[in-house]
Amino acid sequence: MPKVTLINPDDTRTELEVAVGDSVMRAATAAGLDGIVGDCGGGLSCSTCHVVIVDDAYFAKAPEISPTEDQMLDFTAMDREPNSRLSCQLVMTDEMDGLVVRVADPQL
Ligand code: FES
Structure with a gap:
């Protein structure tokens, strides 16, 4: 399964396995990571991911x-930074295995 590493606001790193077709936001919230809020559940209406x-x-x-x-x-x-994305739109593919993202701070 493809892996993604999240650099949390406190500079710790969390590595997650994300199923192909699942989003980084869903994997992060399912793992209980505080830094990704995902208020709208991936509906592209909150920008907290x-x-x-x-x-x-x-x-x-x-x-x-x-x-x-x-x-x-x-x-x-x-x-926003040049490589900013909303993690609910980062749907994993095998090609994205090894992705590293920095979690934005703050989200709200
Ligand atoms: S979860 Fe709301 S925009 Fe991504």
Whole structure:
């Protein structure tokens, strides 16, 4: 199963296995990680699942940003960065195995 590493706001790292077709947000909230809120359950209406992809190569492998996600990224609590994504839209593929993301702080 593909793995993702989340760099938490306190600089600890959490490695999670994420099933292909599942989102990073769902895996993180199921694991009880506080840094990812995911208030809207992946409905692209809360922006509380903000992460920054550390490696540009993985940013290119990630699913394309939809116009709605692009708009929502302008309303995140932490300022948007060039590699910002909403983790509910980061749906895992085998190609994304090894993804590392920094959890945005704050989310609210
Ligand atoms: S969980 Fe709400 S926008 Fe991602």
